[in-house]
Amino acid sequence: MRIAPTLLSAALVAGLAGLSGATAEAATPVHFTSAHGTFTGYVPGAHAVTYRTDLVPGGAQAHVFGTSAHATGTTTALVVTGLLPNHQYGAHAHANACGPTGDDAGPHFQHTPDPVKPSVDPAYANPRNEIWLDFTTDRFGTGHAKSIVDWTFGSRRAHSVVIHETHTHTDPGHAGTAGARLACLDVGF
Template sequence: MVAGVCVGAVAAVVLAAGAGSAYGADGGADPGTAAPERERGYVMRTDARFAPPAALVPSAAVTYDETFVPAGAWIEVGQSTAPDGATSVRLKVRGVKPGHSFGVHVHQKPCAADPAAAGGHYQHVKSTDPHQANPDNEVWLDFTAGPTGSGDASARHDWGFRRGEASSVVLHAEPGNHGSRVGCFTIPFGWTAGTA
């Protein structure tokens, strides 16, 4: 609640899962789907407005520090996964702290009131080696907000997500592999067959 206005929002999701047993937000598509439809892969776009964890109307986008991510700031994340497993993730934000550089990564678990609930970064090759925490093995979407608090970023990898292991995007107070968690957005990421 900000100045008497409810800022929580339910995320809008646009999905186009047409990949048969290979891709899909729910683990696959209708087995009766025609081959040309299945060959398209997985496409998803979702957006929401950030709200504090205790907002009257909850949101899929949670702000943990309104200095960096004010309530009411907007976020959109899109994913497209080709039939060969190559995955692109796109991020757009509006209304965050102007001129600030954010670190943004795909995380393993959904957002919750506790910033730590989103777990660690999603890694293509799981490792405890700190050298594996890099933009090639993880999805990094770092950006610097413009004068009006807008920003965008994208990342592309030749690999796809494993089923149930990529569930959110976390905004950090610093770019790279540092900084406290200042915002989180739960995402219906699709997964790739053979990685379940």
């Protein structure tokens, strides 16, 4: 059965809002994040950019929702529609906003930054220190992922979510890599 993207999005928002109820009782401030975009080729001011239309077609969409509170950490959900069916993609929060090329989004955002660049050490490039949102699309090209980390953003923040060509590698020397940068969505974490 195919779930309408808007229903899936609403369910994720409701689930994330449920997290805030527990933290609200503890008087912990909760930060909410929400971003949506329809992927197009780059033009100045674009907030959802596809760099590889063969893997992220123009017109595909992405939605990111998140909550962050000291009592619960950071939960981020990604929902995508209009991608290739039955395909594995990687996705991560990146340090910079989207730009004309995938490289403009900079490196993955790391809570504890790796002093060595590029970061391929599993001690730093891992789903506990970064926000990883790998997903596999269904037969309709819809996919979703959720990341839960035990930290919150401080003065340094991620500014985008980048969709990559493959699921994320975890082995030393390749940790955090996921192939080409296919598309980028600006997200105000």
